[in-house]
Amino acid sequence: MLLMGLLCLGGKGQLRADYYASSCPNLSKVVWREVFKAIQNEMRMGASLLRLHFHDCFVNGCDGSILLDGSDSEKFAPPNLNSARGFEVIDTIKAAVENECNGIVSCADIVAISARDSVLLSGGRPWTVLLGRRDGLVSNQTGAANGLPSPFDSLGVIISKFAAVGLSTTDVVTLSGAHTIGRARCALFNNRLFNFSGTGAADPTLDSSLASQLQSLCPLNGDGNVTTPLDQSSIDFFDNHYFNNLINNKGVLSSDQILFSGDAATTTSTITLVQSYGSNSGLFFSQFGSSMVKMGNISPLTGNVGEVRKNCRVVNSS
Structure with missing residues (x-):
């Protein structure tokens, strides 16, 4: 009851399903279209996009930090190296979203929506994605190396x-x-x-x-x-x-x-x-x-914290 009450408030710091209802009303259609094309091109991509959301949220919270390039980025941590994929698809989705509503939608939210759509397009059932995350400014390679569950863990x-x-x-x-x-x-x-x-x-x-x-x-x-x-x-x-x-x-x-x-x-x-x-x-x-909703709520950046990246691979120029 408390959680529902907080969500209904929709105030600063709270994720909500209708976050882009006015600022980018066609967001869901744009993301769905691009995810559909990506999975049509390679069925495995659905799993890859779902995994990106998981690996993003476990490190620094759901802030799009896994998307950042650089030798010290999360991409090069052992759990992600030669394993995490789908970055080019996120780039394509981001470009399409920017064409629809420039500078409005975070990369972190695009990853979250893409994960849901990937499951649905692979035969699963949808859930309501709460939105309003902002993008982080740093990647955390050490956090990815130590915090992500490993296939070899007990x-x-x-x-x-x-x-x-x-x-x-x-x-x-x-x-x-x-x-x-x-x-x-x-x-x-x-x-x-x-x-x-x-x-x-x-x-x-x-x-x-x-x-x-x-x-x-x-x-x-x-x-x-x-x-x-x-x-x-x-x-x-x-x-x-x-x-x-x-x-x-x-x-x-x-x-x-x-x-x-x-x-x-x-x-x-x-x-x-x-x-x-x-x-x-x-x-x-x-x-x-x-x-998935619970995972998507791991330490999101909201309000004036973080930024909405223009390019998911790099932080915005100051």
Whole structure:
């Protein structure tokens, strides 16, 4: 009730759905059109745009800092290097938005809207994106290196990284469901394929047939940048199959499979959520939207803080 009351006030510092209703009334149509074209050109781009929003919000809050260029930028932090993508699509969307309403819409808000549209265009359900973020002035490479969850993290570490930005264990499981679309590089999971933990065999929590398939794709000393779909059962389609994959030991990343197959003493709540989402797609879709709104509210810059960048890759000239 308190949150709804604050949103209704719509005052300084508050994000709201109608923030651009007067200043850029066609914003949603412009972003939708450009995201549609990008996904039509490459279906994988939906996952990439969704991931940009996630990786932006976890570092300095949702301020568009992941978009900034420079050798010390977040783009070159290990979790993003050769991994985060879609920057050119954001550039294209920004140009189209600037043509519609110059100097009004922040890059951070464009990333947030693009993430929602990507999910919808990939078969998921929409949510109301709250707007009014401004763009940050600095990138935080160290923060990206240390704060973003890693495929190699334990469940406890992942939960703590989510908690550090105000997200719960429920959000961990729910937002991990974004891996129902997208791809993963061999370098992020080949530790599970050969001599796992010194056993001389694959990770026992990885389905044997999937392990064989991935071993062929990602041989020892092979190209670590080769990719495979995170959800082998419904590639590029946003649904709840990801959770059933975990139940069947078919999670590609360790950080995914650990939600269901980790230490029972620490994963009871995550196991229950995985089972619930696996059997009820409507529940997953509903909670995913709620968790995305919550994530989008991580430390936004509002009012006179930050700026509205003219070019998403660089701060405005003083």
